[in-house]
Amino acid sequence: MGGASARVPAKINLHLGVGPLREDGYHELSTVFCALSLYDDVTVRADDYLSVTVTGDGRRDVPADRSNLAARAVFALAEYAGLPDANVAIEIAKQIPVAGGMAGGSADAAGALLAAARLWRLDIEREALMEIAATLGSDVPFALLGGAALGTNRGEKLLPMLHRGELHWVIVVAKGGLSTPAVYQELDRLRAGRGEAVPPPQRPDELMVALASGDVHAVAPLLHNDLQPAALSLQPLLRRTLRAGKEAGALAGIVSGSGPTCVFLCHDEDASIAVAAELSGLGVAKAVRTAHGPVPGARLTPMH
Numbered sequence: 001m002g003g004a005s006a007r008v009p010a011k012i013n014l015h016l017g018v019g020p021l022r023e024d025g026y027h028e029l030s031t032v033f034c035a036l037s038l039y040d041d042v043t044v045r046a047d048d049y050l051s052v053t054v055t056g057d058g059r060r061d062v063p064a065d066r067s068n069l070a071a072r073a074v075f076a077l078a079e080y081a082g083l084p085d086a087n088v089a090i091e092i093a094k095q096i097p098v099a100g101g102m103a104g105g106s107a108d109a110a111g112a113l114l115a116a117a118r119l120w121r122l123d124i125e126r127e128a129l130m131e132i133a134a135t136l137g138s139d140v141p142f143a144l145l146g147g148a149a150l151g152t153n154r155g156e157k158l159l160p161m162l163h164r165g166e167l168h169w170v171i172v173v174a175k176g177g178l179s180t181p182a183v184y185q186e187l188d189r190l191r192a193g194r195g196e197a198v199p200p201p202q203r204p205d206e207l208m209v210a211l212a213s214g215d216v217h218a219v220a221p222l223l224h225n226d227l228q229p230a231a232l233s234l235q236p237l238l239r240r241t242l243r244a245g246k247e248a249g250a251l252a253g254i255v256s257g258s259g260p261t262c263v264f265l266c267h268d269e270d271a272s273i274a275v276a277a278e279l280s281g282l283g284v285a286k287a288v289r290t291a292h293g294p295v296p297g298a299r300l301t302p303m304h
C-alpha cells in the first residue's frame, strides 16, 4: 500500500487589519501573511478505514478523529475527485504550536490535500486545490502558497508579494491556547464598548514596500495586529512577554494572528538566537524557538 508526505510551514501575520463583523460571521481582512520555517509533516497512507495519529508538541490538544481539519481535507478532496471513500491513515508530526495563532490546523489541512492528491494520483489543478482549501478554513490557501502574500476577504483571497532576503524571528509559545472565534468576539466587544464605527481594513502599502526592499529596520516598526488588544484582554500576561522580547533586544514584537503565540523580529540570525536564549531563561513561555521567513508553502517530501 502506498503513501505520500507533505511538509507545511507555519504562518504569521506581519499586518492584520480587521474590518467590521460581516453578516456571515466573518470579518473583512487586509493582511500580510508570511510563512515561517516551523513545520508540520503530514503523511497519508492507503488503509481500510480513516484514522488520525498526532505526534509532537501539543498532540493531546489536537482531535484525532474525523473533526481534525486534515481528515476534513481528505474527505473534501475525495468528494471533489468523485472517489467512493477517503479511507487513509493520516499521521501528523507537529512542530507548529496548537491553538497558537500560527495556522497549525490549516497547515495540516494543506498538507493532507497535497499528500492525498499524490497518493490517489489525482490530476488536479493548483487553482482547484486552492478552492477546496478555502472551503476548509481562511488560512488554508496561504499554507499551500507560502512566501509572503496579501490576503483579503476572509484572508483566503491571496496576492503573492515581492520580498527580498530573510527575516529572523523568535517565536514564544504561550502556556495556554486561544480560540480564534473567541478572540474575534473579544475584538467586537472591545470595539462596541468604544462605540465607534469600524472602518474597512486598509491595504498596508508601506509594509509592502518595506518587504520588497528587504530592510528589516523598515519592516520592524510596521508590524501591526488589530487582534492584539483582544488577545491581550483575554491573556493579560502576554503584555509581559511582549515587553520582555523588546528588553531582550528584538526590534519589534507582536501577537501572532489570534494569539497567544508572540513573535519577535530580530536584526539577524545571531540576534534571534541571543533573544531566544534570554527569553528562555525568563520562564514566561511553554517554548521559545527561532525561525526565518518568508519560506515556500506546502510541498511534497520523501515519505516519513
Ligand code: C5P
Pocket (backbone or CB within 6 Å): 025, 026, 027, 028, 029, 136, 137, 138, 139, 153, 154, 155, 180, 181, 182, 184
Ligand atoms: O476560517 P476559519 O475556520 O479559520 O475561521 C475560524 C473563525 O475565526 C471563524 O469562525 C470566525 O469566528 C473567525 N474569523 C473571522 N474573520 C475572518 C477569519 C476568521 O471572524 N476573516
